[in-house]
Amino acid sequence: MHEMYRTMGIDEDVLAFGEEVLEGLKDRWKAIDETAEFNQLKVIAAMQKARVSEACLLGTTGYGYNDIGRDTLEAVYAEIFQTEDALVRPQITCGTHALALALMSNLRPQDELLSPVGKPYDTLEEVIGIRPSKGSLAEYGITYRQVDFLPDGEFDLDGIRNAINEKTKMVTIQRSKGYETRDTLSVERIGELIRFIKEIKSDVICMVDNCYGEFVQRIEPTQVGADLVVGSLIKNPGGGLAPIGGYLAGKKECIENAAVRLTSPGLGKEVGASLGVLPSFFQGLFLAPTVTASALKGAIFAAALYEKLGYEVIPKAEAERYDIIQAVKLKEPGALEAFCRGIQAAAPVDGFVTPEPWDMPGYDAKVIMAAGAFVSGSSIELSADGPMKEPYAVYFQGGLTFPHAKYGMLRSLQEMKNAGYIMTF
Numbered sequence: 001m002h003e004m005y006r007t008m009g010i011d012e013d014v015l016a017f018g019e020e021v022l023e024g025l026k027d028r029w030k031a032i033d034e035t036a037e038f039n040q041l042k043v044i045a046a047m048q049k050a051r052v053s054e055a056c057l058l059g060t061t062g063y064g065y066n067d068i069g070r071d072t073l074e075a076v077y078a079e080i081f082q083t084e085d086a087l088v089r090p091q092i093t094c095g096t097h098a099l100a101l102a103l104m105s106n107l108r109p110q111d112e113l114l115s116p117v118g119k120p121y122d123t124l125e126e127v128i129g130i131r132p133s134k135g136s137l138a139e140y141g142i143t144y145r146q147v148d149f150l151p152d153g154e155f156d157l158d159g160i161r162n163a164i165n166e167k168t169k170m171v172t173i174q175r176s177k178g179y180e181t182r183d184t185l186s187v188e189r190i191g192e193l194i195r196f197i198k199e200i201k202s203d204v205i206c207m208v209d210n211c212y213g214e215f216v217q218r219i220e221p222t223q224v225g226a227d228l229v230v231g232s233l234i235k236n237p238g239g240g241l242a243p244i245g246g247y248l249a250g251k252k253e254c255i256e257n258a259a260v261r262l263t264s265p266g267l268g269k270e271v272g273a274s275l276g277v278l279p280s281f282f283q284g285l286f287l288a289p290t291v292t293a294s295a296l297k298g299a300i301f302a303a304a305l306y307e308k309l310g311y312e313v314i315p316k317a318e319a320e321r322y323d324i325i326q327a328v329k330l331k332e333p334g335a336l337e338a339f340c341r342g343i344q345a346a347a348p349v350d351g352f353v354t355p356e357p358w359d360m361p362g363y364d365a366k367v368i369m370a371a372g373a374f375v376s377g378s379s380i381e382l383s384a385d386g387p388m389k390e391p392y393a394v395y396f397q398g399g400l401t402f403p404h405a406k407y408g409m410l411r412s413l414q415e416m417k418n419a420g421y422i423m424t425f
C-alpha cells in the first residue's frame with residue numbers, strides 16, 4: 001500500500017499522518033453506515049411501491065406523452081420525500097434552476113419572499129434580485145426580506161415574527177451552509193423553524209433548499225413540515241450517475257405550479273421527454289445513500305486532518321453532520337490554490353490540469369474550482385471550490401467512493417506541503 005501511495009505522489013510522512021487520523025475515526029463510520037443502510041432500504045421500498053419495471057428504463061422522445069419511466073420516477077421521489085407529488089426532470093438544468101422554478105412558479109407579483117436563515121446561496125441573489133439581474137423576482141414586483149441568524153447562531157425569532165406580514169407568501173430555508181460559514185441546519189431544527197413560522201402564518205409556503213442534504217439523515221425536511229424541497233441531481237440524489245437534472249418534491253399544488261411554469265400552462269407534467277437519462281436517474285438514486293455516506297466520510301476525514309494541523313474547520317471534526325460540505329479556512333490565497341491543485345491531481349478525469357481562479361456566472365468574486373468529474377460540474381463527485389476572498393475558505397465535498405475521497409485529501413496535504421504551507425505533520 002505504501003508503495004502504491006508513493007507512486008501516486010504521496011510522501012511517507014503525509015500518508016502516516018493520514019492513517020493516524022483515520023484510525024481515530026473508525027467509530028464514526030459505524031453510524032454513517034447505519035444511516036446509509038436505512039436510506040438504502042427506504043429507496044428500495046419506494047421503488048418497489050411505485051412498481052419500477054424494466055419498461056421504466058426506456059424513456060421517450062418528442063413530447064414525451066405517457067412516459068411511464070418519468071412518471072414512475074416522480075412517484076418514487078414523492079414516496080422517498082413523503083410528499084403528495086414530485087417533479088424530477090432533465091429539463092431542469094441545475095439546482096439554481098430548480099430553485100428559481102420553485103420560487104417563480106409559486107410567487108405572484110406583490111407577494112413577498114422571506115429568508116429567515118440569512119443570505120441565501122450566491123446564485124440565488126440574482127434569482128431573487130438582491131443583486132439586480134435580468135428576469136429576477138424583483139423585476140416582477142416580488143419583494144424580499146431576510147432575517148439573519150443571531151450572533152450565537154440561533155434563529156432570530158423576534159426578527160422573523162416582525163418580518164412576516166400580509167404579503168409574505170413563501171419562506172426559503174437553506175439547509176446547507178453553502179458558501180457561508182454558519183452551521184448547516186439539521187432536519188429537526190428546520191422542523192422547529194417551520195413550526196414557529198406556521199404558528200404566525202399558517203398558509204405560508206415553506207420551501208427548503210435541500211442541496212447537499214439528501215440522505216445525510218434518516219428523515220427529510222418534508223417530513224417535518226416543509227411544503228416543498230428542492231435540489232440538484234448532480235449532487236446527492238443523482239448518486240454520481242445522473243448527468244443533469246433537478247427535482248422538486250412537495251404539495252400537489254406547489255408541484256403543479258412548477259410544472260406549468262417549466263413546460264407550459266395547460267401542459268404541466270404531461271410533456272417532457274426523458275430521452276435516455278432514466279436509467280442513470282433510477283440507478284443514481286439507488287446508489288445515492290451509499291455515495292452520500294462516502295462523501296460524508298471524506299468530509300469528516302478532511303475536517304480531522306486540517307483541524308489537527310491547526311486550521312479552523314466548519315463543521316468541527318467532532319460535529320454531527322447535516323450535509324456533505326466541509327469548509328476549511330485556509331487564510332491565504334496561495335493555500336486555497338494549493339488545496340484545489342491537490343483535489344484536481346487526484347481526479348480520474350482531467351487529473352493533469354491546474355485549476356485557476358476565474359469569474360463564474362452567478363458569483364460576485366472570482367472562484368477557484370477543482371473537479372475532475374465524469375459528469376461536468378458534478379459536486380457529489382470529489383470536488384473543491386472557494387471564492388477568492390477572505391477568509392479563503394475552501395469548500396470540499398463529494399467522493400463517489402471513500403478511497404477516492406481519502407486520496408484527494410492526502411493529495412491536498414501533499415500540495416500544501418510542497419507549496420510550503422505545512423512544514424511538519
Ligand SMILES: *Cc1c(COP(=O)(O)O)cnc(C)c1O
Binds near residue numbers: 095121177232
Ligand atoms: C449547489 C447549490 C445550489 C445551486 O445549485 P447549482 O446546481 O450549482 O445551480 C443552491 N443552493 C445550495 C445550498 C447549493 O449547495
